[in-house]
Amino acid sequence: MSITNTDISYSDKNPFLDPEVAEYWRLTYEKSQYECRHVFDPALTWSEEEERKLVRRLDWRVCLWACVMFFGLQVDRGNLTQAVSDTFLDDLKLNTNDYNWGNTVFRLAFLFAELPSQLVSKKIGPDRWIPTQIVLWSIVAISQCALTGRRSFLVTRALLGVLEGGFIPDIVLWLSYFYTSRELPIRLSFFWATLSFTSIVTSLLAFAIFHLSGVHGWAGWRWLFLIEGLITLAVGLVSFFMMPASAVQTKTWFRPHGWFNDREVAVVVNRVLRDDPSKGDMHNRQAITPQRLWDAATDYHLWPLYLIGFLAYIPQSPPSTYITLTLRSVGFSKFSTNLLTIPYNVLHIGTLLLLTRLSGWLNEKTLVAMLQGIWTLPCIIALRFWPNVIDDAWGTYALVTVLLSYPYCHAILVGWTSTNSNSVGTRSVSAALYNMAVQVGDIGAFFVYREDDKPKYHRGNTNLLIINIVVIFVFLGTKLYYVYQNRRRDRIWNAMTGDERNNYIKTTKERGSARLDFRFVH
Numbered sequence: 001m002s003i004t005n006t007d008i009s010y011s012d013k014n015p016f017l018d019p020e021v022a023e024y025w026r027l028t029y030e031k032s033q034y035e036c037r038h039v040f041d042p043a044l045t046w047s048e049e050e051e052r053k054l055v056r057r058l059d060w061r062v063c064l065w066a067c068v069m070f071f072g073l074q075v076d077r078g079n080l081t082q083a084v085s086d087t088f089l090d091d092l093k094l095n096t097n098d099y100n101w102g103n104t105v106f107r108l109a110f111l112f113a114e115l116p117s118q119l120v121s122k123k124i125g126p127d128r129w130i131p132t133q134i135v136l137w138s139i140v141a142i143s144q145c146a147l148t149g150r151r152s153f154l155v156t157r158a159l160l161g162v163l164e165g166g167f168i169p170d171i172v173l174w175l176s177y178f179y180t181s182r183e184l185p186i187r188l189s190f191f192w193a194t195l196s197f198t199s200i201v202t203s204l205l206a207f208a209i210f211h212l213s214g215v216h217g218w219a220g221w222r223w224l225f226l227i228e229g230l231i232t233l234a235v236g237l238v239s240f241f242m243m244p245a246s247a248v249q250t251k252t253w254f255r256p257h258g259w260f261n262d263r264e265v266a267v268v269v270n271r272v273l274r275d276d277p278s279k280g281d282m283h284n285r286q287a288i289t290p291q292r293l294w295d296a297a298t299d300y301h302l303w304p305l306y307l308i309g310f311l312a313y314i315p316q317s318p319p320s321t322y323i324t325l326t327l328r329s330v331g332f333s334k335f336s337t338n339l340l341t342i343p344y345n346v347l348h349i350g351t352l353l354l355l356t357r358l359s360g361w362l363n364e365k366t367l368v369a370m371l372q373g374i375w376t377l378p379c380i381i382a383l384r385f386w387p388n389v390i391d392d393a394w395g396t397y398a399l400v401t402v403l404l405s406y407p408y409c410h411a412i413l414v415g416w417t418s419t420n421s422n423s424v425g426t427r428s429v430s431a432a433l434y435n436m437a438v439q440v441g442d443i444g445a446f447f448v449y450r451e452d453d454k455p456k457y458h459r460g461n462t463n464l465l466i467i468n469i470v471v472i473f474v475f476l477g478t479k480l481y482y483v484y485q486n487r488r489r490d491r492i493w494n495a496m497t498g499d500e501r502n503n504y505i506k507t508t509k510e511r512g513s514a515r516l517d518f519r520f521v522h
Contacts, residue, residue: 014274016042020502025277034280036248036269046267054260054268055183061259062178063187065242066171067194072134072235073167074198075228076141076160077106082206083221085324085334091219092149096325096451102157103321103446109161111439117166118173118432123287126174127243130167134236137163142229145222169431172414176427177246177284178268180275181521182360185415189356192411196345196352202228203338203345210334220334246284247272278512282424296421296429301485301513301520304478305417308369308471309437312409315376315468317445318460319383319400326400329455330393340397347405351375355407365416366479366522369409373471379403380468384461410438419521423512482522489516 016022022042029037080088084099094102121129140159147153172188179187209227210220244250244259247268251258260268272279288296319326327337359368382399383389389396417434421427448460493516496504504516513520 014042015277016274018502021505024506025273025280028277029280032281032286033283035246035283035285036273036280039248039266039269040273040280041266041270044266044270046271050267051271054264055179057259058178058268059187062175063190065239066175066187067191068235069130069134069167069171069239070191070194071198071201072138072232073164074195075202076137076232077164078195078199079202079206079224079228081321081324082202082338083224085206085328085337086210086213086221086224087219088221091221092147092153094150094153096449096454098150098153100446100450102153104443105154106157106161107439107443107446109158110165111161111436111443113162113165114169114432114436114439115166115429118169118428119288119293121166121170121173122282122428123285125245125285126170127245130170130174130243131236131239133163133167133170134232134239138229138233138236141232142226144225144229145218147222147225166432168414169428169435172418172431173428174243176279176418178272180272181415181419182275184418185356185411186360188411188414189353192408193349193352196348199345200342203341206338207335210338276419276422278423280424288428292426293429295511296426297433299421299426299430299513302417302420302426302430302433304474304481305413305420306434306437308474308478309413309417309434310441311467311471311474312369312372312413312441313438314441314445314448315373315380315464315471316404316406317442318449318457318464319403321446322449323400323404326390327397330390330396332393332397344401344404347401348408351405351407352411355409356411359412365412366475366482369412369416370472370475372407372409373468373475375406376403377465377468377472379406380461380465384458384465390455416521420513422515422518426512479522482520486519486522489519492516 016025019042026037026040029040080102089095089099117129117133137160140156140163144156147156171191172184175187175191176184205228206220206224209224212218212223213220215223241254244252247260248265250260323341324337327340328334332340355368355371359365362368379399379402383403386395386399389399414431414434417430418427421430448463449457450460453459493501501517508515510516512518
């Protein structure tokens with residue numbers, strides 16, 4: 001079939017044009033009972049405009065609601081920062097170290113829940129598990145309005161961590177059902193832009209809610225936890241009706257016409273499979289076996305990305321966690337403090353979206369993501385060596401604002417990990433392992449700023465500076481590693497005959513990123 005401007009056969013992108021390859025994957029999809037296997041069509045063609053319209057519809061139906069659910073997560077995960085700008089610590093007789101322990105307990109619980117949550121999600125489906133998670137953690141979030149002291153504070157932080165753990169890799173897995181590897185990072189950038197958007201909204205909410213202080217004898221922070229927890233509960237309940245299990249399962253009793261007609265369903269499914277045929281090697285209600293779990297966890301080709309996840313966000317974490325306490329300590333009121341966090345969140349959204357777009361435009365992951373560390377480096381140097389830090393209130397605010405406006409590379413890294421997994425089973429586990437690495441880094445970051453290092457945290461900022469420099473070199477090392485692996489595989493693959501290649505595809509026991517016919521993105 002010829003290719004015209006209006007009818008694109010995607011012959012240069014279609015791995016199924018070889019009949020033997022198409023038959024291999026057809027049998028793979030049948031064996032796995034892949035839920036979309038009945039619309040797999042190696043010969044299907046569609047126009048570029050047709051695909052664009054479908055992607056826009058996916059953005060409104062899938063990506064937008066993913067962002068709404070992430071809003072619910074961030075409201076309950078991040079409102080402790082607003083609470084401590086009120087009288088939270090004093091009312092509960094807590095100090096800075098108790099605050100650190102609360103954050104640490106949350107992260108530890110979040111960390112240990114990541115993988116079990118992902119395994120549950122893969123067994124029963126993210127469309128069922130994610131709304132359940134949101135409803136459960138919102139109930140705990142609401143209960144924080146009745147905190148009485150250190151013990152209840154730590155218990156609720158642990159419960160929130162257990163129930164919220166795994167939410168992010170669950171969402172990433174669900175999004176990967178609908179988007180190609182090139183589209184996913186951009187959608188994830190919208191996802192993480194929601195983090196900053198939520199911070200803006202919750203800062204404004206906190207400004208308003210804190211005016212309820214004294215109503216019915218309650219402090220402002222108690223009203224904050226109650227009202228924001230109810231918002232998340234509403235999001236969780238609606239999510240049960242907003243998440244289809246897959247592109248072929250959008251028709252239900254409450255949505256009788258579904259999102260797509262038969263042809264549109266075929267296009268949505270086949271464009272994703274042509275981008276990554278491995279997305280059909282498991283069905284969406286299939287549990288991950290112990291062997292698959294072990295294979296994914298021991299896939300050392302993904303370890304460089306986990307190392308980046310562990311280190312890359314530590315330099316920004318303490319300044320972000322302590323921003324409200326820092327602003328209060330230099331003389332700003334609790335109302336001004338919450339409003340002053342808005343500018344850096346607005347800038348953060350812009351730099352995050354621009355960085356992710358730049359990665360797509362240049363088709364470059366490593367060097368673009370590394371710009372995060374390059375941005376924060378001079379800011380941390382200033383935090384450590386500028387003599388007027390803390391003493392100059394507005395100067396300190398300006399410095400921290402520039403630092404926290406950094407271009408966040410998380411969306412690039414999550415999409416990168418997903419693409420380099422090259423199988424549904426590995427992708428499910430790697431998303432959790434990557435996020436676990438991030439949580440471990442966050443836990444370590446909570447102990448960088450210590451009570452005996454106040455108020456300028458010279459020791460802590462020295463450690464952040466060292467880590468920031470190490471991160472830049474880890475990025476460069478990761479780039480070199482993937483370039484080397486791709487060149488090594490090219491040499492082996494190019495030395496094989498056509499028959500040898502076809503035989504390899506049909507008979508190999510290698511999975512995921514270990515396959516010789518797979519090339520790492522970098």
